[in-house]
Amino acid sequence: MAWQHWIRHWLSMGDKNSRHEDLDDELMFHFRQLVEDKLATGCSFDEAWKEAERLFGPVRRHEIECLREEFSQKRARRPATLIVTCALVVVGGFWFTQGWRRNQLELAAKQADLANEKIKAADSLTKNPSAGARVPLLGTVVDIEDRPIEGAQLLLIVKTWPNGRYQQASHHSETGMDGTFHIENIIPKNDRHAVLVAAVKEGYAFRSIYRIKENGHWEPVRLVLEPASTITLEVHDEKDQPIANARVFPSERRSRAGETNLIYFMGSEPIHATTDADGKVPLNFFAAGDQAEVYVQFPGEEWQNRKIEIPTNGNFIRISARAAKLEWRNLSQK
């Protein structure tokens, strides 16, 4: 309740130092996290600190912004104004009640509008049954010698704009023995849409295509996958202990030819992999020379993205959960 904040603020006016310390702690926590993120990508401590400063800005500026926000409303600064504050609370309470009633009426009117829009949309669908009709998407996944690839995962994102609203949906399929896939009822027959199709199979560098179309006339899609480099990802903590059950998936690869291939976070679950007891997981989804990006979730933490460069020789790639260097080692040397 807003009045509790007023009273708390008035009573704590002599405790400004405590509030400032809390704000300082909160901002410094965030700043430290940024520094650790940069250290984990291989920067030196100085570089990490400067980069975090550049991203975060001066801590003092954030403090000032927060305090300016706090004092943007009129506050009781002297004990003598408490009486005036109480009088204002009474008057304000009266206006609040009136405002609340007005808000309730407006909310009811908005809900009625929403209900009417839904009825219109349903009515439009009844009059024009093909408005919501959908057609299938077909395709094939092959290797560079035109041989079909069985068991390739297809991750699709379909973007549509029904009734002027944006919608995004994910779909998943898998190729059969002949390398083909067939997904029913996902492409709008008569409406504008965009589709991202990504083909993923371990041992092959993943590929994606992205098309925007005004209707559902799609030729069968053809995705050609080149062989991937053999990479093992190794995840460890500050004490060089392996981290088991860290989740990983590839999200972006930019080939040497400059092609960008994407996998969206939404709908990526079928290709999530987990590190074993030794903190290792195969990452055979990139070609040599790719600029790659993966998403990593250490146990109990949020997802993080990490950019890596795929070398020309088979390698281990080590990722630390905390500040540590990104290390490369050749299999032959290991």
Next chain:
Amino acid sequence: MEKSKSSVPQGSLDMLILRTLQAGPKHGYAIARHIHVVSDALIQVEEGSLYPALHRLERRSLITAEWGPSEANRRAKYYRLTAKGTKQLQAETAAWERMQRAIENILNYRPSEA
């Protein structure tokens, strides 16, 4: 298809924060990371806007905050959505969808040919 980063669309930061907290309590850093990751790195929350927004939402009782240990056992301030915040989120989401529809109508407008 190129990915280009952009700041949070004007006026939508509060809504994005409330929506992020709907999944559970988070500290400010985790909120920024969540928005960055789930938007496929298309939206970057500026730290200079995030904390004033969090404090504003807390004063409006749309979120509450309490201190607790982070994953690295550091002192962190965790924010949680209130019931009032949930209602505000619904209202802001509906307003956002109306605005989107209006913009789409303008962009998709095609004058009829003679």
